[in-house]
Amino acid sequence: MDDGQKVVVFECGNEEYAISIHSVISIEKEEKITAVPHLPAYMPGITEVRGELVPVLDFEQILYNRSLVAEESKMLVLKTEQLSLAVRVRDAKEILDIPSERFKEIGLASYKKTEYFTAVAQLENRLITMIDPEILTESLEGMKEIRDYMLQTASHETV
Template identity: 85%
Template sequence: MEDGLKAVVFKCGNEEYAISIQSVISIEKEEKVTPVPHLPAYMPGITEVRGELVPVLDFEEILYNRPLVAEESKMLVLKTEQLSLAVRVRDAKEIIDIPAERLKEIGLAAYRRTEYFTSVAQLENRLITIIDPEILTESLDGMKEIREYIAEAKSQEIS
């Protein structure tokens, strides 16, 4: 992070968050999300993006325990080592360069429920919380089963 961070900034609730541009495949309008029974509340279902089935995570549900209305949202399509996924956010508004000296570690990183918050960008009149999607997908309850479900669905597509 010596050179800083190029990140996609998005809104959830009234706050701004960012994810490294290296993890972002695309920003999409939400199309059809297919519900799957027994998924965690933060996952409204799966969707197809560029021919690939991906789980949809509702970031507003994860952070604030309230679902986003699909018509009022955008989807950030992300890639992690384990899987691709779509994160439903209120708005994805810009790509910015954050200088390394503006990135501050946060004390809450040790708190298990928010360990995916890696730092905060302190800009002139904004605070932007930086999220690591790798840690996010590892820390959410139920994600292991979801990774297995997506792998199984992909293998059935191939056969």
């Protein structure tokens, strides 16, 4: 049996990216995002997903410094070890099984601003960049404070 990876493929800009299915809770149509003042530019606000408030990250803003329009976006709801979050993407296209020999390490993983790119999957006429949501949330400026706040809020709700 192959030790490949099952991934959710999505579009951002004109490129394809993927996140392991193990990190994806759901794919949602974008509903109401509540703006919160003073958040980083890549975070348009928070939204409620299945009764839980989660921060929303605009992946187009993170990568290309431009925001997505709500009508043309989907939200990947992700679970990291620390928190759940929603990532706004252009389109969530498909779920793929990618054989392990198709993954190539990329030197960009050592570049501080893109260390969340862990590999590139080379398929026939496609290149799909793999993203690790754990590294993504650790590497974004301001995300640690937001994560700590969300954890603190969650622990107060359970007391």
